[in-house]
Amino acid sequence: MSDESPEVSDPKTWAAGMPAVASSLKHVIGRDGVARGTKALLDLNQIGGFDCPSCAWPDPDDERSVAEFCENGAKAVASEAMRATIGQEFFAQHSVDDLMSRDDAWHDRQGRLAEPMLLREGANHYEPVSWDEAFAILAEELNGLASPDEAVFYTSGRASNEAAFLYQLLARAFGTNNLPDCSNMCHESSGAALNAAIGVGKGTVSLDDFAQADVILCAGQNPGTNHPRMLTTLEEAVQRGAKLIAINPLKEAGLTGFAHPQKLSGLLGKATPLASTYLQVRINGDMALFRGIAKYLEADETFVAEHTAGYDDYRKTVESTPWERIEELSGISRDAIRELAELMASGERKVITCWAMGLTQHRNAVATIREIVNVHLMLGAIGRPGAGLCPVRGHSNVQGDRTVGIWEKMPEKFLAALDLQAGITSPRKHGVDTVGSILAMHGGEAKVFVGLGGNFAQATPDTSFTAEALRRCRLTCHISTKLNRSHLIHGQRALILPCLGRSEDDGGRFVTCENSMGVVQASQGRLTPASPDLLSEPEIVARIAEATVGDTGNVRWRWLAEDYDRIREWIEAVVPGFERYNERVREPGGFYLPNAAKERVWNTESGKAEFSSAELDAFSARNGRMILQTLRSHDQFNTTVYGNHDRYRGIANGRRIVFANPDDLKERSIRPLDEVIITSYWNDRSRSVHGFRAVPYEMPRGMAAAYFPEANELIPVGSVAEGSNTPTSKSVEVTIEGS
Ligand SMILES: Nc1nc2c(c(=O)[nH]1)N[C@H]1C(S)=C(S)[C@@H](COP(=O)(O)OP(=O)(O)OC[C@H]3O[C@@H](n4cnc5c(=O)[nH]c(N)nc54)[C@H](O)[C@@H]3O)O[C@H]1N2
Ligand SMILES: Nc1nc2c(c(=O)[nH]1)N[C@H]1C(S)=C(S)[C@@H](COP(=O)(O)OP(=O)(O)OC[C@H]3O[C@@H](n4cnc5c(=O)[nH]c(N)nc54)[C@H](O)[C@@H]3O)O[C@H]1N2
Ligand SMILES: [Mo]
Secondary structure, eight states: OOOOOOEEOOOOSSEESHHHHHHHHHHHHHHHOHHHHHHHHHHBTSTTSBOOTTOOOOOOSSOOOSOOOOHHHHHHHHHHTOSOEEOHHHHHHSOHHHHHTSOHHHHHHTOEEOSOEEEOTTOSSOEEOOHHHHHHHHHHHHHTSSSGGGEEEEEOTTSOHHHHHHHHHHHHHHTOOOOOBGGGGTTHHHHHHHHHHHSOSSOOOOHHHHTTOSEEEEESOOHHHHOTHHHHHHHHHHHTTOEEEEEOSSOOHHHHEEEOTTSHHHHTTOOEEOEEEEEOOOTTOHHHHHHHHHHHOOOOHHHHHHHEEOHHHHHHHHHHSOHHHHHHHHOOOHHHHHHHHHHHHSTTOOEEEEEOHHHHSSTTHHHHHHHHHHHHHHHTOSSBTTBEEEEOOOSTTHHHHHHTTOSTTOOHHHHHHHHHHHTOOOOOSOOOOHHHHHHHHHTTSOOEEEEESSOHHHHSSSHHHHHHHHHTSSEEEEEESBOOGGGTSOOSEEEEEEBOOTTBOBTTBOEEEEOTTSEEEEEOOOBOOSOTTOBOHHHHHHHHHHHHTOSBTTBOHHHHHHOHHHHHHHHHHHSTTOTTHHHHTTSTTOEEOOOGGGGTOOOSTTSSEEOOOOOOOOOOOSTTOEEEEEEOOTTEETTEEOOSOBGGGTEESOSSEEEEOHHHHHHTTOOTTOEEEEEEEETTEEEEEEEEEEEEOSOOTTEEEEETTTTGGGSOTTOBOTTTOOBOTTOEEEEEEEO
16 A cells, blocks of 8 residues: 555654754755755845744844754745746646646645646646636636635635735625635634633743743644744753753654754754653643643732632632542643642743644643643733743744734624725625635535635645535635645636745845734845746735726725735734834834733733633543544645655654554554554544554553644544634544554
8 A cells, every 4th residue: 555665763862953954955955956045045034034934933033143044944945945847848747637646745846836827627737827817717706606605715824914914805805704724723722712811812922031931831842843943942941941841742852852953062963951841641631731730839819819810710620620530631640740830830930831733733722722821820920021821833924814814703893994994895794714614615605715825635634525625616726836735636627826935036025924922024035936927925816806806995906916015004004013014014123013911911801811610621532442643744844745754753754654652552463664544433434544554652552643634534524623613633533453
């Protein structure tokens, strides 16, 4: 079944160092000659340069090193800055069926999409199409729908503020709030929990706080791979004496040690040990762990009285949760929990908790994150220096996209301001999110899919079901930089609209992004565009809008897209916090958006920060089955696969891998690298994937892990987080059997 020949070695105990430098160079030089890649890298994350497309970790506010990037940033830039292009000759040579048979890494290697392409009904080859014709086809399909709600406008988190603002304006002027985005699969649970608890759906810390914190918890996050620049921040904190606590079922190299690749000691492989305590929690056992911490904490009474609501109920809930249950669900001993609680409560209680997908993609993700907030509220550790909450965002502008209106349920305040500025009437009925749009397309209620970036077919759960949903569309249309599987799993007709990437010159114009800590910054590419036929994202969106909706109210689409200062003026008029946007974003380093919770102003229903008192639970597998989580290897950016290695976990040449507890494998008579079938169970149905190889790996009993997106087939579309509708990509009930 599997044509990979994976090799396994011992997992690493520290991240980066010389191997990271070597790997960056290989990707930059190997792909495209030194010049283009290096020029791009030198511009990366510099003031006046462009924002790294690989993650949302902030840049230092003041001094930046010459090379403010990491190995995986280098891979992302190398992948975008490729000189090779694919256009009509490529698509004449390769049919859609042929392209479907290639793997994701092959797709990425082919080069940048060079010209607009159309797949006609019944055809198996994409053909070139003019931009005007492409927009006319899209307009014809959109305007032929029985209702605007039959269209879906998806956004991936790389879109700039300017592109995203125009795009949501297009959807609303057209008449729908169907604006699903990658955030629905990502930090939606964080947004839902934080909005309800502290009145803002974002984190409350900045880099300054990391420089002052005494204790930093890192839960459900693998920064060595996914936010490597965060390791610099963590190293500085640890060297200053702060304690880092890792909470993760797997021992991740980036949490145990770091050799700074831009320091001599680091290059020589001298690693700084990072986590002083490593809690190998059971998958989805975090709520139990934080409940246990709460049991040992004494509340900061002044803070609780002045700033919070619901403490008495929470206190009772905590007291009535038995220890046995906490230990059983978390897999962490009472003693270890007490030690951690004492550490957090010591000194000035300067505690930061960071988290990412290990917490957000479970059925009770919202309740789990609220439990973290509960603990911070008891400590009074929000809204003061060195303390706070830090959901570590994924896509480089996913936070900004939401700020400027990408959401299927933007609040009335935003819609009213948008209507006033644009002279339109936005629909008030909520739209569909990612899971909702899959169901709508599958059920025939949505018929046109437009994607502003991303790779919907691969990023979403339940791969076969979602593929069928896309195939039932009349038209699927993607605004993209690189070939991906969403171009191949298509509706009756399909369009590829190729756009400029971050690193490329957009006629001297710049766009803006918001990072994970609410800093809005300019991003300007300088490379010559990969092809002369590319348009910028704002231009493409404006021309779709012009062809489909036409100028309406106060909206002159082309005029807006010609000069991004105009779009920014509109954002300023609609979204609070962007006062003097054009002026301030031109200042070095940009500006911070206001964050009320940081100032201890609570925009919640009660006007206080809210404790929540949910009953403790955790996902458990039935009938002796196992719990599978899906995660990223070191060689991918989401669905873009750069290579088939996962260096830190000791895997070479393999992606169809399932890591599992060694005793669980033994019990099933599965030897290392045996081929296995993984089957998941949900309600009335099971789903299987074949040709995976088993790798024994240190983790709690009953647990397993496999790579996204290969394992997405196993994730049931109906299995979602309560309160955020995020697919439960980290808790899937499975069996693993030899084949
Ligand atoms: N190079 C690179 N950078 C990226 C990305 C990429 O793919 N490649 N993706 C970007 C995006 S969009 C995002 S959202 C982020 C993702 O960043 P991460 O959230 O770090 O990504 P994952 O690989 O999903 O890792 C999840 C981690 O959570 C752990 N985990 C799983 N289940 C549990 C649990 O129940 N409890 C706890 N405590 N831990 C658990 C896993 O073992 C793993 O270490 O990274 C961004 N940056
Ligand atoms: N099983 C499982 N599934 C998951 C996850 C998981 O942990 N497990 N994680 C989820 C998460 S956190 C996320 S964020 C989603 C990601 O979902 P998406 O954001 O939809 O997926 P990406 O892989 O980031 O999208 C990559 C594509 O974006 C296009 N692209 C790249 N740069 C640009 C650009 O500058 N402009 C435009 N227009 N296009 C560009 C390229 O064509 C590329 O192929 O996946 C989710 N899916
Ligand atoms: Mo994400």
